[in-house]
Amino acid sequence: MRLTRIMNQCHPIPGFVYQRASFADDGKHILIPVRPRKRSRAICSGCHQPAAGYDQSHTARQFEFIGIWGYLVFLVYYMRRVDCKKCGVVVEEVPWGTGKHSLTKVYMHFLGHWARKLSWKETAEEFRTSWDKVHAAVAYLVAWGLEHRVLGPIRAIGVDEIQYSKGHKYLTLVYQIDLGCTRLLWIGKERTVKTFLGFFTMIGPELSGKIEFVCSDMWKPYLRVIREKCSQALNILDRFHLVAKVNKAVDDVRSAEAKQMKRDGYEPVLTKSRWCLLKRPENLTAKQKLKLRDLVRYNLQSVRAYLLKEDFQQLWNYVSTAWAAKFLDAWCSQVMRSRIEPLKKVARTLRAHRELILNYFRARKEFSSGVIEGLNNKAKVDRKSVV
Numbered sequence: 221m222r223l224t225r226i227m228n229q230c231h232p233i234p235g236f237v238y239q240r241a242s243f244a245d246d247g248k249h250i251l252i253p254v255r256p257r258k259r260s261r262a263i264c265s266g267c268h269q270p271a272a273g274y275d276q277s278h279t280a281r282q283f284e285f286i287g288i289w290g291y292l293v294f295l296v297y298y299m300r301r302v303d304c305k306k307c308g309v310v311v312e313e314v315p316w317g318t319g320k321h322s323l324t325k326v327y328m329h330f331l332g333h334w335a336r337k338l339s340w341k342e343t344a345e346e347f348r349t350s351w352d353k354v355h356a357a358v359a360y361l362v363a364w365g366l367e368h369r370v371l372g373p374i375r376a377i378g379v380d381e382i383q384y385s386k387g388h389k390y391l392t393l394v395y396q397i398d399l400g401c402t403r404l405l406w407i408g409k410e411r412t413v414k415t416f417l418g419f420f421t422m423i424g425p426e427l428s429g430k431i432e433f434v435c436s437d438m439w440k441p442y443l444r445v446i447r448e449k450c451s452q453a454l455n456i457l458d459r460f461h462l463v464a465k466v467n468k469a470v471d472d473v474r475s476a477e478a479k480q481m482k483r484d485g486y487e488p489v490l491t492k493s494r495w496c497l498l499k500r501p502e503n504l505t506a507k508q509k510l511k512l513r514d515l516v517r518y519n520l521q522s523v524r525a526y527l528l529k530e531d532f533q534q535l536w537n538y539v540s541t542a543w544a545a546k547f548l549d550a551w552c553s554q555v556m557r558s559r560i561e562p563l564k565k566v567a568r569t570l571r572a573h574r575e576l577i578l579n580y581f582r583a584r585k586e587f588s589s590g591v592i593e594g595l596n597n598k599a600k601v602d603r604k605s606v607v
């Protein structure tokens with residue numbers, strides 16, 4: 221195969237040689253063996269200096285490379301060990317990989333690049349790899365970035381959680397969302413107080429003390445850490461999470477009502493109505509518009525919930541914090557009288573977080589709402605949302 225020549229051209233590895241590539245037994249993977257150049261010295265993984273050779277492993281390690289033409293590509297290498305004067309007998313360091321990662325650095329950069337444009341899930345699907353590997357790639361790049369750049373000053377951060385492994389596990393992500401500088405700063409396991417405190421330990425008290433805006437959802441541990449570590453900052457609840465809560469309630473009303481109607485033997489008017497009720501009117505297809513027009517003729521709880529949801533959208537048009545507050549209070553009171561239990565629950569939550577919600581309007585004067593939207597878009601892609 222001529223692949224070796226291409227590899228030498230595109231991804232040469234000093235001190236190593238590519239050997240003849242072949243298909244794996246299952247015909248689905250391409251394997252490219254790599255061997256050390258003759259008389260080249262291995263690098264000690266402890267002190268990163270060349271060291272005397274000791275021995276070589278009998279089992280090959282595979283490092284995943286960027287796939288080509290729909291095939292997964294792996295570099296295959298028998299790791300050497302060195303006898304380092306400083307570190308003793310340790311495994312060598314290879315320039316294309318890092319630590320125990322099974323992905324090559326170049327593949328992690330590749331995945332990380334796409335993970336900025338697509339959601340992690342989409343990236344994994346697009347390149348036939350797993351969510352965990354995309355996560356590993358992003359975590360590697362973030363760590364790499366932290367080592368190779370100056371952090372501060374940071375004016376605004378956004379904290380967000382990602383659910384994975386069928387929703388049983390969480391990661392906490394912290395973004396810098398300054399104007400002209402939005403980047404993923406940090407990834408932590410779980411979404412506890414301890415997790416988020418880890419971020420503030422990483423940046424230190426001086427940088428923390430200068431943060432002016434923190435954008436978050438209503439997750440209690442996050443709110444607590446923000447109060448403790450960033451008391452000077454304005455905590456903004458991000459708009460996406462609030463809208464998602466209202467939408468979720470509308471969807472619950474609709475599905476409960478649809479079931480009830482079916483049980484009672486009514487005409488199934490709510491079938492296929494889900495997106496009519498959840499999408500913004502301007503995004504509806506012609507067919508969905510007709511369906512919605514048909515629906516509003518019935519005195520359904522779903523329709524009333526829908527109208528309240530649409531009404532809630534007006535909140536974001538307010539410029540004045542005082543008027544936004546008036547609207548929010550009026551909306552909550554109206555919902556509390558509606559006897560629509562899922563929405564009432566949302567209204568109670570909104571009331572409990574009234575000040576934080578209003579911070580959105582306080583911040584908007586100084587802080588571009590475009591940046592807040594940007595964060596919301598990031599959050600949206602990895603969530604099973606109904607927006």
Ligand SMILES: [Zn+2]
Binds near residue numbers: 266267269
């Ligand atoms: Zn060493």
